[in-house]
Amino acid sequence: MSVLLDHLPELWQGLLVTLQLTVASFVGAAVLGVLVTAMRVSPVPVLRALGTAYVETFQNLPLLVLLVLVFFGLPEIGIKGPPMATAIVVIAVYQAAYMAEALRSGVNSVSKGQAEAARALGLTFGQSLRLVILPQALRTVVQPLGNLTIQLIMSTALAGAISVVDLTEAAKRVNLQEAQPIAIFVGSGLAYAAIAAAVGYVTGRLERRLVIMR
């Protein structure tokens, strides 16, 4: 226990980095996820195909491979970013594929009549999606999106592979000095669990608030 207290500054710093990674990549994934969903349900075949290709690509690659590939591969063709920014972008792009699939299932759960009524009133495709379909779709997928967000928190632990010192990486470094893996990793594990529990709590509240009668 005392080992955690002795190294509290480093671990705390790691926790802050984990939170930054989580928040920033969540925002990125949510925005991209909505865009990809819009492409996947659009009436334009080319956009639909692009959306599908996006999802298939990023769902079928391990995140770690993607991180390493982007961080070490792209500099060879002259594109180089700092580790933190790279981690945020890669995690966001990766998670967006999953978010898009969850959102699409929500879109499919909205009855066809809603889109027809929107079109019949003269709303464009984009307006129907934004004003009528997505708000209803979102409400039905709050729970899966919450689960994906928890998964995203856990994914940030891979950022250490490209030299971002997040909570897991900080814990690993402390353990190299102290060799007390149980205390150090149970401690950092509990911190992840606390963040996940907070997300779960918010998700539950949101779901109850947003539930709509049909």
Place this chain on the structure above:
Amino acid sequence: MIRARGLNKWFGEHHVLRDVDLDVARGEVVVVVGPSGSGKSTLCRCLNRLETVQRGEVVIDGVPAPLEGRELAKLRADVGMVFQSFNLFQHMSVLDNVVLAPVKVRGASRTDAEKSARELLERVGIGAQADKLPAQLSGGQQQRAAIARALAMTPKVMLFDEPTSALDPEMVGEVLDVMTGLAADGMTMVVVTHEMGFARKAADRVVFMADGQIVEQGAPAAFFDSPQTDRARDFLAKVLTH
């Protein structure tokens, strides 16, 4: 106001519309009747291109209906539509349902749109329900809200696709009353329905469809009292005996 020429539509092998021509004059109320599967709903949905036809063209107020995109959206803004299943937007209040399109499509100010929305809801008799969600209303109230939503765009023509078929019997009357009122006010209307009483009372012309074709059409009195074709006689015998 509407001129449809040579409409042909297939669902796979099934030929649902066969060379349908339909003209609707300004202020005219055309009621389309016929057995299930005769293509009358499909015809109605083709008029604002919710369904596409493989052959034929629809001209609304002198403008050929565009195939897609913003032009089509603009045309649809002028053609009100009321559905069998109401299709009110479930996540917003009745008032917001009515206000949405005037603000987002016509660019009206929120204040003006709300004012006329409340007037319209008052006119269809559900002013007191404005701030409720659609699911809190009865079927008849929902359908009247849907009519108000369509009217809020001040459409040139209103399409009704079996507006009372999903309603409990005691609520049919309140919706038909609103429609009869609209017809009396001179609205151009195309109404697909099984309500023969409404057809007789409110229609300027009854169009009878069977097997994807317009078999017979005429003034309601003539159609109901002395139908010219066997198909129409047969149909009327079945629906009017009860």
